[in-house]
Amino acid sequence: MPHLTLEYTGNLPLVAKDLLLAINKTLAESGHFQEADIKSRALRFDDFAVGIAPDARAFVHAKLVILTGRSTEVKRQLAEAVLATIQNAGNWPADLDVQLCVEMQELERETYAKTHFQS
Amino acid sequence: MPHLTLEYTGNLPLVAKDLLLAINKTLAESGHFQEADIKSRALRFDDFAVGIAPDARAFVHAKLVILTGRSTEVKRQLAEAVLATIQNAGNWPADLDVQLCVEMQELERETYAKTHFQS
Amino acid sequence: MPHLTLEYTGNLPLVAKDLLLAINKTLAESGHFQEADIKSRALRFDDFAVGIAPDARAFVHAKLVILTGRSTEVKRQLAEAVLATIQNAGNWPADLDVQLCVEMQELERETYAKTHFQS
Numbered sequence: 001m002p003h004l005t006l007e008y009t010g011n012l013p014l015v016a017k018d019l020l021l022a023i024n025k026t027l028a029e030s031g032h033f034q035e036a037d038i039k040s041r042a043l044r045f046d047d048f049a050v051g052i053a054p055d056a057r058a059f060v061h062a063k064l065v066i067l068t069g070r071s072t073e074v075k076r077q078l079a080e081a082v083l084a085t086i087q088n089a090g091n092w093p094a095d096l097d098v099q100l101c102v103e104m105q106e107l108e109r110e111t112y113a114k115t116h117f118q119s
Numbered sequence: 120m121p122h123l124t125l126e127y128t129g130n131l132p133l134v135a136k137d138l139l140l141a142i143n144k145t146l147a148e149s150g151h152f153q154e155a156d157i158k159s160r161a162l163r164f165d166d167f168a169v170g171i172a173p174d175a176r177a178f179v180h181a182k183l184v185i186l187t188g189r190s191t192e193v194k195r196q197l198a199e200a201v202l203a204t205i206q207n208a209g210n211w212p213a214d215l216d217v218q219l220c221v222e223m224q225e226l227e228r229e230t231y232a233k234t235h236f237q238s
Numbered sequence: 239m240p241h242l243t244l245e246y247t248g249n250l251p252l253v254a255k256d257l258l259l260a261i262n263k264t265l266a267e268s269g270h271f272q273e274a275d276i277k278s279r280a281l282r283f284d285d286f287a288v289g290i291a292p293d294a295r296a297f298v299h300a301k302l303v304i305l306t307g308r309s310t311e312v313k314r315q316l317a318e319a320v321l322a323t324i325q326n327a328g329n330w331p332a333d334l335d336v337q338l339c340v341e342m343q344e345l346e347r348e349t350y351a352k353t354h355f356q357s
Contacts, residue, residue, distance in 0.1 A: 017285050083234060113318050166279065166280040169262075191349060194348075216354070222303075
């Protein structure tokens with residue numbers, strides 16, 4: 001933990017790999033996580049729909065999953081730090097309505113199973 | 120909010136983009152959401168497995184994520200409306216066992232962060 | 239139910255389809271599910287980042303979603319059984335740090351909607 005998933009619509013000129021590294025840096029600097037535990041991935045969607053109007057729209061949606069036990073205040077700070085990192089990531093196209101959002105999700109510690117092979 | 124993710128197995132002849140628009144229309148007409156807030160995307164899976172028998176099987180799974188605060192009754196109605204929209208979406212292949220399902224998930228309002236660039 | 243999603247980084251030599259079948263077998267043998275209800279899919283990520291160091295790292299992350307009502311002990315056993323199945327799946331590259339993890343998630347029975355077309 002944590003796990004981060006970055007979803008974005010295919011009409012955005014995002015360099016996903018660079019943004020993931022920037023987010024990981026933000027999370028590492030928050031002091032809440034071990035650097036090597038931060039696991040992030042990006043998903044680009046070519047099939048998407050925002051509402052039902054034919055407007056030019058796009059979105060970026062990050063989901064950050066952490067173990068239970070942190071306060072609402074800490075979770076809010078983490079969400080806002082990730083949002084700011086995404087916001088700073090690039091030149092958002094002026095001809096698109098772009099929604100950026102970050103959701104926090106918690107996982108039960110008791111049932112989380114993991115292992116590690118070290119090289 | 121809301122966020123919808125439509126997952127489907129690659130052996131189904133779905134036109135994902137059309138189905139997303141139909142689902143968005145259903146959600147907009149429910150009266151529970153602002154039209155432009157409905158963010159939907161589709162994921163096609165070419166690597167999948169249903170059970171362990173060699174039968175010809177397929178599935179469609181929609182996840183609808185909304186903010187906390189709606190009653191179980193409203194959530195059930197939304198799930199059933201999305202399910203009906205999927206069911207009406209196409210000619211389901213007669214030679215496949217097809218499972219359709221809709222799950223509802225709630226997000227904490229307190230830790231949801233978002234912003235918007237308008238063109 | 240259950241739904242399983244297997245996420246893995248693209249630098250791992252996984253045969254996703256085979257691993258899904260092995261996991262489904264594990265889940266069917268647990269006695270907690272009907273065989274045909276086990277719906278699994280895999281997602282390979284080519285855009286990913288583990289931490290911020292330039293080390294060679296990889297991960298596999300499985301999410302198992304079940305209906306509410308099972309004990310923490312049963313959920314832990316299921317997570318560990320899935321983890322063991324992944325661990326046995328292959329020759330993990332000796333030159334990569336590989337993290338394997340399994341998360342359990344529960345869905346409200348009351349708002350889960352589904353239907354089935356049988357061939």
